Amino acid sequence: VGVTDRDRFGVPGPDADAxxxxxxxxxxxxxxxxxxxxVYEVHPDGRFAMAAAESGSQATxxxxxxxxxxxxxxxxxxxxxxxxxxxxHFLRVPRLAPARVRVDWLKxxxxxxxxxxxxxxxxxxxxxxxxxxxTLAGPDGALAWTGEPPALPPxxxxxxxxxxxxxxxxVDLRLDPATAGWLDGRPAGVPExxxxxxxxxxxxxxxxxxxxxxxxxPPVVFGLGALGWAPTVELTWQMRAVPAPGLLRVAARCxxxxxxxxxxxxEVWDSAGQLVxxxxxxxxxxxxxxx
Amino acid sequence: VGVTDRDRFGVPGPDADAxxxxxxxxxxxxxxxxxxxxVYEVHPDGRFAMAAAESGSQATxxxxxxxxxxxxxxxxxxxxxxxxxxxxHFLRVPRLAPARVRVDWLKxxxxxxxxxxxxxxxxxxxxxxxxxxxTLAGPDGALAWTGEPPALPPxxxxxxxxxxxxxxxxVDLRLDPATAGWLDGRPAGVPExxxxxxxxxxxxxxxxxxxxxxxxxPPVVFGLGALGWAPTVELTWQMRAVPAPGLLRVAARCxxxxxxxxxxxxEVWDSAGQLVxxxxxxxxxxxxxxx
Numbered sequence: 339v340g341v342t343d344r345d346r347f348g349v350p351g352p353d354a355d356a357x358x359x360x361x362x363x364x365x366x367x368x369x370x371x372x373x374x375x376x377v378y379e380v381h382p383d384g385r386f387a388m389a390a391a392e393s394g395s396q397a398t399x400x401x402x403x404x405x406x407x408x409x410x411x412x413x414x415x416x417x418x419x420x421x422x423x424x425x426x427h428f429l430r431v432p433r434l435a436p437a438r439v440r441v442d443w444l445k446x447x448x449x450x451x452x453x454x455x456x457x458x459x460x461x462x463x464x465x466x467x468x469x470x471x472x473t474l475a476g477p478d479g480a481l482a483w484t485g486e487p488p489a490l491p492p493x494x495x496x497x498x499x500x501x502x503x504x505x506x507x508x509v510d511l512r513l514d515p516a517t518a519g520w521l522d523g524r525p526a527g528v529p530e531x532x533x534x535x536x537x538x539x540x541x542x543x544x545x546x547x548x549x550x551x552x553x554x555x556p557p558v559v560f561g562l563g564a565l566g567w568a569p570t571v572e573l574t575w576q577m578r579a580v581p582a583p584g585l586l587r588v589a590a591r592c593x594x595x596x597x598x599x600x601x602x603x604x605e606v607w608d609s610a611g612q613l614v615x616x617x618x619x620x621x622x623x624x625x626x627x628x629x
Numbered sequence: 630v631g632v633t634d635r636d637r638f639g640v641p642g643p644d645a646d647a648x649x650x651x652x653x654x655x656x657x658x659x660x661x662x663x664x665x666x667x668v669y670e671v672h673p674d675g676r677f678a679m680a681a682a683e684s685g686s687q688a689t690x691x692x693x694x695x696x697x698x699x700x701x702x703x704x705x706x707x708x709x710x711x712x713x714x715x716x717x718h719f720l721r722v723p724r725l726a727p728a729r730v731r732v733d734w735l736k737x738x739x740x741x742x743x744x745x746x747x748x749x750x751x752x753x754x755x756x757x758x759x760x761x762x763x764t765l766a767g768p769d770g771a772l773a774w775t776g777e778p779p780a781l782p783p784x785x786x787x788x789x790x791x792x793x794x795x796x797x798x799x800v801d802l803r804l805d806p807a808t809a810g811w812l813d814g815r816p817a818g819v820p821e822x823x824x825x826x827x828x829x830x831x832x833x834x835x836x837x838x839x840x841x842x843x844x845x846x847p848p849v850v851f852g853l854g855a856l857g858w859a860p861t862v863e864l865t866w867q868m869r870a871v872p873a874p875g876l877l878r879v880a881a882r883c884x885x886x887x888x889x890x891x892x893x894x895x896e897v898w899d900s901a902g903q904l905v906x907x908x909x910x911x912x913x914x915x916x917x918x919x920x
Contacts, residue, residue, distance in 0.1 A: 423863040423911045425716035427743050427759050429736045444754055445720045450862050452718050463735055468718050470863050476888030481855050481914050483886040564772050571741050572714040572761050574865040576911050578885045594869045594904045595774040597767030613885045618909055620714045620867050623772050
């Protein structure tokens with residue numbers, strides 16, 4: 339879960355509050371440079387940091403940014419272009435310092451190629467991912483079916499979240515007012531979150547931006563009043579279609595909260611009305627910060 | 630996706646058609662014997678085989694049975710009892726011959742312990758799993774919330790699937806008639822599947838049986854008339870509560886089918902009305918068998 343509490347989102351405000359991110363900040367922050375076959379140098383980037391307040395002195399990087407970074411390393415040498423299924427276990431919090439991604443191919447098949455990617459700093463394994471890459475194109479006449487899209491009000495009627503430092507300063511999120519009551523201390527009572535998503539400096543969506551989008555909304559449990567840092571233990575997402583340019587719609591729901599665990603299922607729809615990504619994550623319910 | 634076409638399920642029939650499985654067949658078929666630290670001997674068991682017809686001469690084992698087997702190896706030395714999240718990539722089809730599961734712990738934390746498990750035969754990696762183990766008990770007063778359960782008719786009004794050899798001979802599946810039209814050549818036109826699940830020789834549900842339950846229904850795309858072998862590429866499931874004894878209710882839906890790929894999301898509810906497991910898998914649409 340990408341973001342943590344109302345203080346970092348703050349109250350709605352004009353976009354003029356936003357710092358001016360460079361056009362390529364996301365691509366810089368997720369860059370993976372090959373230093374030898376299967377080994378990539380990456381750098382968790384403070385411009386996508388969040389939650390420094392809750393986690394003490396250590397800033398944490400948005401999980402979706404880390405996943406996008408690991409996908410760049412995997413897709414660099416993939417026989418298929420699309421990460422059709424990516425399973426990620428978040429083990430330890432990376433420092434804002436150089437890191438490595440090691441990619442091992444487990445299978446390079448005609449329909450799917452599967453790689454394991456490990457993000458490390460020194461000897462420590464921080465994030466472990468398994469990626470199935472495939473090709474999202476089929477023969478004409480292949481079976482096609484899609485469920486109902488989520489209902490969102492027009493973007494102009496949604497609540498833009500105020501820019502702030504780090505992650506919130508990079509993304510342009512506009513929340514469906516029906517899921518934004520927690521901003522004013524009146525949570526809706528249901529664990530749902532919906533909104534429009536793009537980077538503040540717009541960039542056409544692709545697999546990397548989808549990896550960010552599936553984990554970009556405030557945690558669904560904010561809708562139950564459970565604010566606070568909500569660390570993701572595991573997140574799996576599927577890329578289902580190549581997205582069209584434009585705003586993305588993201589709708590997230592939860593099915594069960596107990597014993598400190600909750601699930602969050604997100605769908606991402608593009609401007610052409612395609613379901614382009616699905617995700618589910620298992621995370622820990624956040625504890626409110628001490629006053 | 631566990632089962633493949635109407636021939637193996639056949640038409641509804643009395644349970645008297647069933648072979649009489651021993652009381653411990655499932656536990657035998659999923660046994661993992663430790664032969665050295667972190668290495669387990671297992672044996673893909675023909676009693677849970679399926680799809681021999683489609684895959685040529687080679688019988689394939691139900692994916693959920695393989696996952697249950699790998700979980701036995703992981704949980705043998707886990708600091709936490711429950712597989713709260715299990716991500717599995719199916720790479721190659723195991724033979725009905727001895728195999729090994731190697732378990733490597735990536736993290737042994739207070740809240741979650743994460744292991745990677747690899748099922749191999751000889752030098753070949755067949756199934757790759759990453760398992761987060763946790764403890765499904767929380768402090769009194771912890772936040773609790775659950776969504777609406779699926780609507781199923783009473784079990785007595787559902788359609789028992791005729792026993793047959795292999796997998797279908799071991800499980801007692803009773804389908805909601807609303808999702809069973811494909812049995813008579815009249816698919817409902819929506820990719821949904823719902824039913825009651827238990828072993829034919831009933832056994833209290835636990836984490837291992839849940840691993841089977843999430844992949845036990847006929848593929849959701851049968852509801853669109855796409856019968857045929859539907860191989861799973863990736864499946865991730867979450868255990869959300871310790872199940873009560875009795876019949877399990879399983880409800881599966883799909884959100885998107887295109888380019889030969891489909892998703893299947895299942896929920897498992899226990900006899901006490903708890904949501905006990907969730908899953909999503911990405912699979913390939915089956916091709917009908919040649920006449």
